[in-house]
Amino acid sequence: MKVNKAVAILTLCSLFFCACSQNTLDTNANGENTESIQEPKVTTENINNSETVEITEDTLASSPFKVQIDKPTLEMGKEKETTVIITADIENWDYTVSAANGTISDLSAMSFTYTVPKDEKIREDTITLTLSDYDNGKQYKYSIPFIFSKIDEKMILDN
Numbered sequence: 001m002k003v004n005k006a007v008a009i010l011t012l013c014s015l016f017f018c019a020c021s022q023n024t025l026d027t028n029a030n031g032e033n034t035e036s037i038q039e040p041k042v043t044t045e046n047i048n049n050s051e052t053v054e055i056t057e058d059t060l061a062s063s064p065f066k067v068q069i070d071k072p073t074l075e076m077g078k079e080k081e082t083t084v085i086i087t088a089d090i091e092n093w094d095y096t097v098s099a100a101n102g103t104i105s106d107l108s109a110m111s112f113t114y115t116v117p118k119d120e121k122i123r124e125d126t127i128t129l130t131l132s133d134y135d136n137g138k139q140y141k142y143s144i145p146f147i148f149s150k151i152d153e154k155m156i157l158d159n
Contacts (some may be wrong), residue, residue: 093134130142
């Protein structure tokens with residue numbers, strides 16, 4: 001009984017390994033059949049060796065990415081957080097994001113939430129996005145600077 005289990009396991013393993021390799025049977029010019037074994041190809045996306053492009057608000061339109069953020073509302077102090085939406089004209093992409101002083105949360109495939117710094121003495125912040133275009137092997141770095149207006153009692157009373 002132990003021998004039958006061992007044979008069954010060896011048979012399954014050999015079937016597995018045979019299925020994983022790609023054998024091709026070709027006929028050469030002399031009419032001889034030749035068999036070649038090709039290992040499965042693993043495609044890795046090496047974005048580290050890619051071109052990095054710095055983009056600004058003016059050049060963002062020429063990139064495959066669109067970033068939507070309600071910057072004026074944050075800078076004027078009307079809102080403390082906003083959802084930033086990223087869309088792309090390409091299929092295979094990703095992004096990373098960081099903020100110098102504020103908080104990034106609720107990361108999803110196409111959006112994240114930015115919250116202004118809690119310390120009201122901090123009047124400036126910068127969101128830095130690294131947008132990776134795997135289709136074309138490029139990275140786009142996009143910085144969104146903020147200068148928050150000083151909130152005083154007069155502004156609060158006016159609203």
